[in-house]
Amino acid sequence: xxxxxxxxxxxxxxxxxxxxxxxxxxxxxxxxxxxxxxxxxxxxxxxxxxxxxxxxxxxxxxxxxxxxxxxxxxxxxxxxxxxxxxxxxxxxxxxxxxxxxxxxxxxxxxxxxxxxxxxxxxxxxxxxxxxxxxxxxxxxxxxxxxxxxxxxxxxxxxxxxxxxxxxxxxxxxxxxxxxxxxxxxxxxxxxxxxxxxxxxxxxxxxxxxxxxxxxxxxxxxxxxxxxxxxxxxxxxxxxxxxxxxxxxxxxxxxxxxxxxxxxxxxxxxxxxxxxxxxxxxxxxxxxxxxxxxxxxxxxxxxxxxxxxxxxxxxxxxxxxxxxxxxxxxxxxxxxxxxxxxxxxxxxxxxxxxxxxxxxxxxxxxxxxxxxxxxxxxxxxxxxxxxxxxxxxxxxxxxxxxxxxxxxxxxxxxxxxxxxxxxxxxxxxxxxxxxxxxxxxxxxxxxxxxxxxxxxxxxxxxxxxxxxxxxxxxxxxxxxxxxxxxxxxxxxxxxxxxxxxxxxxxxxxxxxxxxxxxxxxxxxxx
Amino acid sequence: xxxxxxxxxxxxxxxxxxxxxxxxxxxxxxxxxxxxxxxxxxxxxxxxxxxxxxxxxxxxxxxxxxxxxxxxxxxxxxxxxxxxxxxxxxxxxxxxxxxxxxxxxxxxxxxxxxxxxxxxxxxxxxxxxxxxxxxxxxxxxxxxxxxxxxxxxxxxxxxxxxxxxxxxxxxxxxxxxxxxxxxxxx
Numbered sequence: 149x150x151x152x153x154x155x156x157x158x159x160x161x162x163x164x165x166x167x168x169x170x171x172x173x174x175x176x177x178x179x180x181x182x183x184x185x186x187x188x189x190x191x192x193x194x195x196x197x198x199x200x201x202x203x204x205x206x207x208x209x210x211x212x213x214x215x216x217x218x219x220x221x222x223x224x225x226x227x228x229x230x231x232x233x234x235x236x237x238x239x240x241x242x243x244x245x246x247x248x249x250x251x252x253x254x255x256x257x258x259x260x261x262x263x264x265x266x267x268x269x270x271x272x273x274x275x276x277x278x279x280x281x282x283x284x285x286x287x288x289x290x291x292x293x294x295x296x297x298x299x300x301x302x303x304x305x306x307x308x309x310x311x312x313x314x315x316x317x318x319x320x321x322x323x324x325x326x327x328x329x330x331x332x333x334x335x336x337x338x339x340x341x342x343x344x345x346x347x348x349x350x351x352x353x354x355x356x357x358x359x360x361x362x363x364x365x366x367x368x369x370x371x372x373x374x375x376x377x378x379x380x381x382x383x384x385x386x387x388x389x390x391x392x393x394x395x396x397x398x399x400x401x402x403x404x405x406x407x408x409x410x411x412x413x414x415x416x417x418x419x420x421x422x423x424x425x426x427x428x429x430x431x432x433x434x435x436x437x438x439x440x441x442x443x444x445x446x447x448x449x450x451x452x453x454x455x456x457x458x459x460x461x462x463x464x465x466x467x468x469x470x471x472x473x474x475x476x477x478x479x480x481x482x483x484x485x486x487x488x489x490x491x492x493x494x495x496x497x498x499x500x501x502x503x504x505x506x507x508x509x510x511x512x513x514x515x516x517x518x519x520x521x522x523x524x525x526x527x528x529x530x531x532x533x534x535x536x537x538x539x540x541x542x543x544x545x546x547x548x549x550x551x552x553x554x555x556x557x558x559x560x561x562x563x564x565x566x567x568x569x570x571x572x573x574x575x576x577x578x579x580x581x582x583x584x585x586x587x588x589x590x591x592x593x594x595x596x597x598x599x600x601x602x603x604x605x606x607x608x609x610x611x612x613x614x615x616x617x618x619x620x621x622x623x624x625x626x627x628x629x630x631x632x633x634x635x636x637x638x639x640x641x642x643x644x645x646x647x648x649x650x651x652x653x654x655x656x657x658x659x660x661x662x663x664x665x666x667x668x669x670x671x672x673x
Numbered sequence: 674x675x676x677x678x679x680x681x682x683x684x685x686x687x688x689x690x691x692x693x694x695x696x697x698x699x700x701x702x703x704x705x706x707x708x709x710x711x712x713x714x715x716x717x718x719x720x721x722x723x724x725x726x727x728x729x730x731x732x733x734x735x736x737x738x739x740x741x742x743x744x745x746x747x748x749x750x751x752x753x754x755x756x757x758x759x760x761x762x763x764x765x766x767x768x769x770x771x772x773x774x775x776x777x778x779x780x781x782x783x784x785x786x787x788x789x790x791x792x793x794x795x796x797x798x799x800x801x802x803x804x805x806x807x808x809x810x811x812x813x814x815x816x817x818x819x820x821x822x823x824x825x826x827x828x829x830x831x832x833x834x835x836x837x838x839x840x841x842x843x844x845x846x847x848x849x850x851x852x853x854x855x856x857x858x859x
Contacts, residue, residue: 265700268779272706312708315778329782336693336786340685345729345738350677 158237159244163251166214170207170255178203186379188389189289189301189408193277194270201266202377204259209420211259212368215252216424218245220431221535228537236541243537257339260332267328271315274304279311288396292407301410303376323374331367334360352484365425368417375412383409435485439476439530446498448517448526451597454505456514457491459498462531467494468540469566470559473533475501480512485532489558493566495573502558502597539563543570543578547671553588560585561601564618568605571617583618584667586658590626621663627655680730680760680802683793687767688726690790694774694783695719701779708777715780718770722787725750725757731805739807751806758805760798767791 181187181199191198217223224242277286290302304318319325340346341357380387383406392398392405400407446459467490474485486509492500505511520526542548542563552560564585570578589595602620609617624631632655694715701712728747731737750757757763768791774784 261696264782265696268697268700268706269704271778272704275707312777315707316775316781319778319781329785332782333785333789336689336782337686337789340689341682343685346682346685349732349735350681353677353682 159241162241169210173206173210174203177206184379185389186381188393189285189380189410190378192393193282193286193289193302194273197266197269197273198377201263201270204263204266208256208259208263209417211252211256212365212417213420213424215249215256216421216428218249218252220428221245222431222434222532223427225533225535239537253339253342257335260335264328264332268315271304271318274302275311275314275318278302278304278307278314285393285396288399292410298407299378299381299410301378301408303374303378322376324371324376327367327371331364331371334363334367338364365421368421372413372415372417375415378410378412381409381411383407435532438532441531443529443531445526448520450514450518451502453593453596454514455597456503456505456510456517457500457597458503458517458526459492459500460529460531461498465499465531465534467492467499467534469494469542469562470539471534471536471562472559473499473501473531473535475503476530476532477509477513477516477527478530479516479527480509484509485530486510487535489536489562490534491558491561491565493562493569495566495569502561543567543580546579547582547584547667548580549584549586549667551586551588554590557587557589557595557598560587561598564601564605568608581617582671585618585620586623586663587620588623588625588657591624621658622653623658624653624655625657631655678732678734678802679793679797679800680804681732683760683790683797684726684729686793687722687763687787687790690767690771690783690786691719691722691726693719693786694722694771694780697774697780697783701777704779706777706779711773711777712779714773715777715783718774719783722767722770725763729807730803731807733802733805737807743807744809747806747808750804758803760794760802760804763804764791764794764798767794 178199181202182191182196187198224245228239228242274290276282277290280287280290282290290304292298292300292302293305294300303322304314306314306317309317319329337357338360341354347354380389385403385406387406387408388404389408392408395402395405399405441462444461446461447457449457449459451457470489472487472489474487476485488501488503490499491502492498503510503513505514516527539559542550550560550563552558564583567578567580567583569575571580587598605618609615635653635655696719698712698715698717698719700706701709702716706712724746727740728743728750729737729740755762767787771784771787771791774780774787
């Protein structure tokens with residue numbers, strides 16, 4: 149339980165605060181429109197559909213403000229860097245940016261649904277009042293038009309069309325209606341192309357359709373410009389609704405009841421979203437500037453199993469262990485940026501990425517790189533980053549357990565190399581004296597380069613007489629009968645048949661209780 | 674963009690449109706809006722579209738992920754054969770279904786969304802895609818090789834027992850080297 153609080157407590161707190169703000173906005177604006185006296189006549193025409201439409205609108209304003217912020221990855225990197233003095237827990241929240249983005253997106257979708265349904269009722273009721281289907285008061289209110297001494301309450305002015313088509317006509321000819329339809333459509337397309345199936349298999353469809361958010365925000369900003377939600381204004385002499393509501397025929401004829409005047413509310417959405425829109429614009433600008441910066445090649449190496457290693461140099465590039473970069477190659481595609489974890493240590497004078505052939509873009513990149521002659525520069529590249537949590541905390545502890553599963557082993561290349569450099573240079577900041585490294589994967593195919601790295605480290609440590617600094621255990625979970633037979637036959641060999649390392653490969657998943665027990669025994673406090 | 678199967682996105686869009694059409698229809702009927710008959714139609718059309726689109730197609734390349742509990746729907750949809758297999762049919766069907774939704778505001782959004790899904794299906798059909806049911810794989814055991822079925826009936830030919838017994842008198846002739854090591858500590 150205590151572990152739960154330590155691991156998830158702060159995230160739960162942030163979500164709680166966010167949810168509390170949402171609920172507060174919903175309830176506050178619901179009652180603002182449900183009880184406010186200036187909306188008395190409006191409510192007479194619309195009933196409770198008015199507050200049911202305005203409350204989600206407030207929640208939508210808040211969430212549309214939030215949605216752009218978690219995807220400004222350069223901003224998040226900046227925050228992470230400046231939080232270095234602050235606790236790790238706060239920095240960990242920045243890693244969950246995409247989860248938060250999706251949560252806010254679901255909220256926007258839900259609130260849009262509530263808002264739209266409530267407005268469907270509103271339009272129907274406005275239409276009915278205009279057609280004279282309500283009581284005398286409704287008819288009188290709907291009659292009010294925009295002339296020199298009256299202002300309208302009911303935005304549906306038209307009567308000489310088929311009454312069934314009036315709401316549709318209204319929706320497509322008013323600013324609020326048209327922008328509403330367009331942005332809801334954009335939202336639906338964004339949501340359907342963001343489903344996991346589409347995202348995982350056809351990322352381009354997801355990415356390009358997602359840019360409809362530009363349409364979304366443009367429409368959103370102008371959605372309230374028509375000011376069609378009207379409230380009653382103060383007149384001189386004042387119009388007493390309690391007295392005058394039963395005498396619509398006397399309006400303008402008796403002093404207590406001058407003709408009521410109405411005006412729409414000042415559109416507010418732009419105030420919420422302008423800040424994040426500017427921030428996001430800056431973010432895209434930064435990405436563009438980074439793209440223009442020159443990236444030089446130090447070395448291009450083809451590794452086994454179609455893995456390409458690129459050693460690159462960029463001015464002013466500073467990385468931390470375990471971070472990743474986005475790489476773009478205009479020769480292949482102008483618009484595609486692909487993330488790769490860096491496999492070099494910060495102590496080296498270059499940064500490297502290992503790229504495995506796993507699709508269109510990577511295949512083409514490997515093909516192009518194969519054709520580059522020895523020592524020449526490769527095609528122009530754009531590199532954005534570094535991003536991601538630095539794993540520098542690993543250097544603060546005497547005993548570290550590093551666990552990498554599958555492709556997640558890649559940051560450990562960076563970490564292990566960095567530990568090695570710090571160790572060689574006797575960096576005083578390095579307190580580590582023992583490392584346990586667990587590598588779990590289905591098969592080592594495509595990770596031979598990593599096995600090579602482990603071999604080199606193993607050799608160097610033997611030479612320095614520090615055989616037990618690094619204990620690594622490889623767990624192959626994808627073994628079958630032929631594997632087992634192969635191992636049985638070569639049981640007596642000194643090095644492992646699969647990796648060529650001194651420490652033998654294990655099969656199946658590790659039994660963590662035993663592992664923890666063993667580590668605890670070997671390292672008494 | 675070479676590997677995109679447009680039908681996958683068309684399917685998501687059509688399923689969403691079915692739900693939106695259904696919701697708009699329910700609102701129209703429950704609120705007794707003008708033209709509620711169109712809303713009632715939208716409820717039926719929405720349910721039909723959802724049922725048709727719920728079972729995901731098997732992908733031409735790569736692993737297909739089923740929706741929860743889609744097997745029954747797969748069987749039903751498969752029963753219609755070429756009508757549901759062909760995406761041209763689906764494109765025109767969705768285009769036709771969506772039209773009555775345009776006559777009432779509550780269902781207009783469902784109509785437009787379904788229209789867009791119809792266009793994406795048309796694109797999929799032009800690229801030659803078709804609907805393939807995802808059926809559970811039957812376990813095929815590896816066919817056993819023929820020779821296993823007929824074990825030999827007779828023992829291998831051996832010289833008669835007198836010759837096989839070790840001739841204690843003649844040590845040289847009866848000694849032999851083992852082809853494989855039979856000791857433990859090699």
